Amino acid sequence: MxxxxxxxxxxxxxxxxxxxxxxxxxxxxxxxxxxxxxxxxxxxxxxxxxxxxxxxxxxxxxxxxxxxxxxxxxxxxxxxxxxxxxxxxxxxxxxxxxxxxSLTRAPELSTQGFSSWAEGWSSWAGGWNSWAGGWSSWAGGTSSIPVLPNDNRLEFMITKVPQGQAIARNFGQGIKVAVIDTGIDLNHPMFVGRLAPSNEWRDFVDGDGNPQEVSGNMYGHGTAVAGLVLQVAPRATILPIRALSPDGSGTTSNLISAIRHASESGAHIINLSLGTTDNASSLKNMVDYAIARGSYVVASSGNTGDQTVHYPAGWAPGNKYIISVGSVSPTLNLSSFTSFGTSLEILSPGEAMFSAYPDSRVGSFTGTSFAAPQIAGVLALAMSDTASANWGNLESYLLQSAVPDADGSYKVANIAAKLQRLPDFQRKNALFVFGGSKIGSSDNALVNRLTQLGYAVTTRSDSSATATDANGRHLVVVSATATRLGATVFRNVGVPVVVWRPDIFDDMGMTGTTTDQFGSSSGQTQATVTSTIHPMGAGMPAGNYGIYTSSDVVTWGRPGSSANIITLLPGSSQATIFGYDTGAQMVGLTAPARRVGFFLATNQGGKLTRNGWNFFEAAITWAVSGN
Missing domain, CATH: 3.30.70 (Alpha-Beta Plaits)
Incomplete structure (x- = not known):
């Protein structure tokens, strides 16, 4: 069981x-x-x-x-x-x-993780296995990173973590993030190769150099925080520092010592998923010292659910090196437990977030403590992708690129947009093939979305596009309007191709050749999610989701057995989102790069719902990065 x-x-x-x-x-x-x-x-x-x-x-x-x-x-x-x-x-x-x-205690809660190796958890097959394997997916120096755990994908779509990672270059490489907390499980598979040298580790609770988590009511807190940093910036370096006891309590003196050590050990970012209601000058002096030495301080706002933002988060206004973080719900509302007010700067998901838990396990965690490390990860991503001369502006890039929450009161982080704010950001190149001599409004809406995701989009008419146009691209997109495009033009290109012109699905080797293997269906508004673990599912649970604001045409195909089928036409076996990974056996050929069939037809770019856009972004992101 x-x-x-x-x-x-x-x-x-x-x-x-x-x-x-x-x-x-x-x-x-x-x-x-x-x-x-x-x-x-x-x-x-x-x-x-x-x-x-x-x-x-x-x-x-x-x-x-x-x-x-x-x-x-x-x-x-x-x-x-x-x-x-x-x-x-x-x-x-x-x-x-x-x-x-003084010493105070966090409310006592019984905590327990669960085994990531337990049989029956199909979600692990979608991502956790690559984390548990010691980052083997890129240990050899390749540019890929572990696939994000699918359990967090719906939440990460809010802040566009996978979209941001698809356009990132260095994934936090060379950036040191100090996690000052209850310690971490130093032997957890997620941290293999990702920790600072052991001579930099510190435990200010026991007074030694072994910041290992110790069993107690807050067991796993620091491990989870560090795990969330790495889910956003998987090549960052974690500096583990223990300043809190197993029950989540700590002294100001230990926290001061921990911040001093983090700063003097060269931490670029200090994550503080903790806080105090007192505006203590000694702690403020220590934070100011760390900032003067070049560290960013990311702090959770608190979990009181009222207008009492705790310190150090309360010092964020007017200080561009302190960032206060609250939690946002999957519906883009401020989480009910989040401490809010004028000092709260940015929101990130903090409800039921999955992360590392001691003893090689994973767990689900809730609180602003788990929103903050995601922002620490965002900073690490940005730092590794831009010159150090730009680091002083990272908070402004974060806030300028954020989007409003549900009622417009607070800002929600947008990682893909933040990276594009970097002065030296390098866009990935995409080719968009459209029909006719002038691109239509529907296709133009899709081109604009690709641009917002960080791609430099070159548009090409179907009458002039050739296979050589794919050279130097990270992505090729073929619209259903491109009716004059040769059916096999992009069949063999070694570049990911996303296509929603159904009559070339067979020519691309994505479906069989008979007419019952591909087509379109009118009067549709929904798609049925069948794969809840694949990245193109955007983290959606199984079920029907509205994709158009009003009924219209969807395209579909019946792909081969090696394809990943994500959504179906409701009540049918016709796939409306499907894809082949690189090297998968397609119909008549081996996939030279990822191939995606998508449900759009000729005139629906302006009719996509929020779910429809999430599916579109997830398909594009997976095609480019596999994430």
Missing amino acids: PEKRHSINIWLYRALTLLGLTLLAACGGVSRPTTLPSSDQGYLLTVPIRASDSPESLAQRYGGEVIAWLEDKAILKLSTQAATALQGSGVSLQNLVLEAD
Whole structure:
């Protein structure tokens, strides 16, 4: 019997609540508190650095341990005894900040993943096997990447992850993303070859260099976060840093130490799927230090469901190196648990996201904690594809390319559009063959969508197109309007071809040659999804989906046994989306590159529904990238 899927809902927005007390000069003197703020974990003291100061001299002066030496400030950790002694001493406290290094806990939730190797989970065949195999699909240096897990495909279509990866070049290569969290499963197959050198790993909970997840109520949180970074940017490098205990709690001092280590280890991006309601100056100083050294900080907004965006996310407005992230639902609505308000900048899917879980398993996770790492992955994709001189503008590219959520209140990330904002973005080349001497409005709508997806589209009339036009292209598209095109012109080209002219399906070797093997049907508005694991299914569950805004013609074929059949004409065996992978046996030939048959006819480009466009983008993306 297949294992039951367990959903993991982790709420870390209270993981680091701080009590703060600022000691400021007033009228030439210092106001000293009569009592210290309550703290079970000691205190943090932020002091200015003078030219004659050293970590040793400050430790001796204030009776604590220096945990961060910044440009003009130092942060010390003090025991309760040392803080009490300092309060009663004659040492000047002018311009110092004393705060409680408090410990709070996330709500306790029982969590469990499930085995990715369990028999009966057909979804793994659609993608997880390539991740579990240690990234063997590109370990040899090829340009391909593991196929995205189909369980996240519907959500990733919202932010156009597969579309973005289809036009990306380096997939995060050379970009280091620090994941400061509960640790990760260092031996998980998803992380093979993707971790920073082990001498950079840190565990600030146990005080060693082994940031391995430890069993507890938040077991798997950090592993899932790191896994989501890699699903978006599969060649990025993960720097695992443990700052939270197995129950999801942590001290401010450990978080400060973790951010300092990430920055000084050269992390380009620091992911913080955690937060505090307190505007703590010591933590803000540490974040500012990391930013000054060139790190982006990506932080989840929190899971309170009200207008209380937590810190560090709350510091995002006006700071282009801090990005606050909330969760969006599959219907493009703000997730009910997301902390929102003026500090919330961008949304990404955070409901039932599948990712790595300890012990070589996978799990389903919900919360803004799991929206944030996707944005960290977006930054890694962009950084690896553009010159470092452009890195300072990545937040503006992200926000400018975003699309509105359902009610227009917040922005939803669009990865494909963000990559196109890069000044040195290189478009992939596509050929679009149309009928007549001038392209019609329907075909033009499809050309425009290809352009929006990041392709440089060359249009060619069917009367002049030849096989050599495919040279140097990443994609060839043949419209049903191209009735004068020679039936076998693109049969043998080594370039992916997407075609919706049904009478050349047989000439292309995509169906049999008799008239019952291909055709068209009028009065249609829907397609029936039969393959829920193939990328061209756009993550849709099995069932009927509206593809046109009003009834019209669809084209269909009956492909060979090696084809992937994605959708059918409702109530029939006629395939309306189908495709052959490179090397698959077609009818009369081996596929020289991917081939796709699509349901459009001659005049439907302006009538596609949202589902119809998703199918179109999924078909184009799979043809180009296999993803």
